[in-house]
Amino acid sequence: MSGKMIDTRVTIDGTFGPFDCRLDPRLCYTKPWFPLAETRKVAARTQYLAYKHGNSSTETIHVIEGRTDGPDSVHLIEGVPGRNGTPAVAVRIRWKGARPTATLGEATADARREVTRKATARRKAARSGRTGAPRAVVVHIDWCGLGEDFDEAAFVVEPSADGLYPVGAPEWRWDFASWWCPACQDSQPWHEVTCPCGLSRPATPLGAAGWNAGCALHCLTPEATSVLVDLDGSARIVDVHAGDTRIDMDRHAEPFGQAEEILRTALAEAKPGELAATGWERAPGRLWGRRYQITFPASRP
Incomplete structure (x- = not known):
């Protein structure tokens, strides 16, 4: 290598x-x-x-x-x-x-x-x-x-001395996976941890998925800064907030569905223990089930 x-x-x-x-x-x-x-x-x-x-x-x-x-x-x-x-x-x-x-x-x-x-x-x-x-x-x-x-x-x-495998072929067009910055709506390769606007991505893929979901929601409401997600069963966005203010959103709009799909896919692929490392805040109260508050930057004008 x-x-x-x-x-x-x-x-x-x-x-x-x-x-x-x-x-x-x-x-x-x-x-x-x-x-x-x-x-x-x-x-x-x-x-x-x-x-x-x-x-x-x-x-x-x-x-x-x-x-x-x-x-x-x-x-x-x-x-x-x-x-x-x-x-x-x-x-x-x-x-x-x-x-x-x-x-x-x-x-x-x-x-x-x-x-x-x-x-x-x-x-x-x-x-x-x-x-x-x-x-x-x-x-x-x-x-x-x-x-x-x-x-x-x-x-x-055949693996390398480090136990890594060169899987694929020349016609397999591998490209860098990316993460999206909710503030400037720009994408960066995964290994570039800091956006040119100055914000650094979350450390884990699941944490970054929360930001990617925020980017999707910014297509509907740029001022959104957090979502409340119910993780019982299939991940479902319960509420969207701008600061402490709840935002009424069209749940049938395509960006809303994209945001939920981003979270579902990332949760399905998450490593054991990754949820605890995302920084998502568990909502208090017995009646809330497995609900988490995911916070992300608002879109900058």
């Missing part, structure tokens, strides 16, 4: 992601490096898109888990069924050694039988109480290319 790495968040077209990563900003479009936890999120998202749109339009990432003292294993990664059947890739893994080694091959009948035999051995090993350190193998599959060049279409993503 380059020595000019920064910690940031990336997305593709604002719809795939954002994901935490490290990258050289000069190579943003080609090579972000993800920790394993984020790699799992990328993998889950690619598999969802493949299920939704089919193999012809989506490459998929897969994370296979094991342990340092685990037995050799064989895994079958299947694509979405199509007119020519269900495509599949066999992955043979040796977990012991300095690092796990994986070999990819076609899912032949022999490979499928081997998957069953090895799965039985893995279940016995799990019941024996093995305590080896967790390990992972990350696999990238371009389902459209399997029939043309298997080795190019299916390969293992």
Whole structure:
């Protein structure tokens, strides 16, 4: 990896992601490096898109888990069924050694039988109480290319010495995720923590989502400075305030719906304990349920 790495968040077209990563900003479009936890999120998202749109339009990432003292294993990664059947890739893994080694091959009948035999051995090993350190193998599959060049279409993503994975391909147009400043209505890349107007973004993605929701509401009422949000069930904005004054707003207006969707998405992706670190204030009283006051700067003229 380059020595000019920064910690940031990336997305593709604002719809795939954002994901935490490290990258050289000069190579943003080609090579972000993800920790394993984020790699799992990328993998889950690619598999969802493949299920939704089919193999012809989506490459998929897969994370296979094991342990340092685990037995050799064989895994079958299947694509979405199509007119020519269900495509599949066999992955043979040796977990012991300095690092796990994986070999990819076609899912032949022999490979499928081997998957069953090895799965039985893995279940016995799990019941024996093995305590080896967790390990992972990350696999990238371009389902459209399997029939043309298997080795190019299916390969293992090797981690860096720091345990980061360069997930993606040159055609994956990664770009910086951004945050919005409610005061000046301007956006900044995630790693730029201070807006040119002088305000600094909240420290966590969930906290920044509160500001992004404020920006959406400023399209309706620039003087808004806080919202009361009910987090029981799906996040719902109960009230909007300018200082201590409640503002009547059109709840059917598009920006209002956008603000609620921003909060719902961020809450669904929030890390454990992140809510407590946002600075959102819990509303007092038993009858309030899980209601929080989210404060943000008013829009500047």
